[in-house]
Amino acid sequence: MDARKTPSKIDLYDVRRRPWYIQGAASPKDMLILVDASGSVSGLTLKLIRTSVGEMLETLSDDDYVNVVYFNTRVNNTACFDHLVQANVRNKRFLKDAVRNISAKGITNYKGGFELAFEQLSSLNVTQGRALCNKIIMLFTDGGEERAQEIFQKYNADKKVRIFTFSVGQHNYDKGPIQWMACTNKGYYYEIPSIGAIRINTQEYLDVLGRPMVKANNKAKQVQWTNVYQDALELGLVITGTLPVFNKTNTKADKERGLQRPQNQLILGVMAIDVSLDDIKRLTPRFTFGPNGYYFAIDPNGYVLLHPNLCPKNPKFQEPVTLDFLDAELEDEIKVEIRTNMINGETGHRTVHTLVKSQDERYIDRSERSYTYAPVKGTDYSLALVLPVYSLHYIHTTIGDTITQAKLELVSESLQEDKFEEYGYTLIAPREYCKDLKPSKNNTVFLSMYSLKSIRNSVLFL
Known part of the structure; x- marks a missing residue:
């Protein structure tokens, strides 16, 4: 960010919080955040826990899955989710809002909290919606005497689930039990005594998760x-x-x-x-697709990388731009199938009868479109070309052919918008294309202008 444009602002840029660093620093993970909501955490400690959980959620990417559970006398899901959900922008915001509504009351119940946490992590009914890599439980508490040892022996005897514990707030409670929980379950113990310690301590766990990647050597070295x-x-x-x-x-x-x-x-x-x-777009032969033809690409989560409708008006600096393919276009069963096949890296072709928005987004047309898709080698992306059926054919000519310009001056004059009232016409659907190209009475001049526009906006490979 250019500091000259924001001279009065404090530079809070942290590369470790950027989307690209989060995705590259660790492998996908299933995370269950366990929040102590007993009466002892009321006041400042509860505020620190809420803020800490929010910062923890920001360390997750769309490749991760998460849920937040709080416990006191009883154990409850923080939001309406009864299982882990994808850590996309919408779900993380929903969980943050739910955490703000947690109130402190009752007594601590580590056994009940950990039991529900392990059950959600081991649930098989949503296996298709899981990272299926690292499994983690994050415990935010002010401390306690209970160790829940029998729960760990029952659900985590093989130590496949790592447990990270956070002692939040300034208090005199015994930290030994929650330190033991972390060390016994291949995790780590952290202290968050004040708000200044939240940011660094909620992202230190990424270093621990990175250790197995070191041992994996070249297997982990993939772009x-x-x-x-x-x-x-x-x-x-x-x-x-x-x-x-x-x-x-x-x-x-x-x-x-x-x-x-x-x-x-x-x-x-x-x-x-x-x-x-913009660099990728300049490498595509956009002007050979014809009217209403376009291309798009999606990632393994179904979010579009390239699409005519990917035009965020005010993208947020802290968040990735996520637009699902089924939200970028009008959804139907065939497009759901196309999206699934592209995510699976398949190659295919489908013809779809669909509704299409005009470029100015004011009109809807019923159209038949041809979707051809294939994976992009060396990446997880998949690319598709969409053409209307009338673009499957083209006019073939030779260089020596003479182009004859048809001139119907009376018709041309009557179709001018300022002449509509004189000729009794009504303008129903004004649709403008190539707004920066000025019409010309001479075909040669118009084609020359169009060629110059094509050269400026695309890359020619000779």
């Missing part, structure tokens, strides 16, 4: 492509290819023995490169 988001340097909408960077240094003793054993097993950061959507 991941992000969702569309607003660039911080004001380059507009971009996507980013990311690659994690690992610490693989060895100790002196290991080097002397010839052992290749990482010393710290840490992820150092994320290397990335931005690709502007």
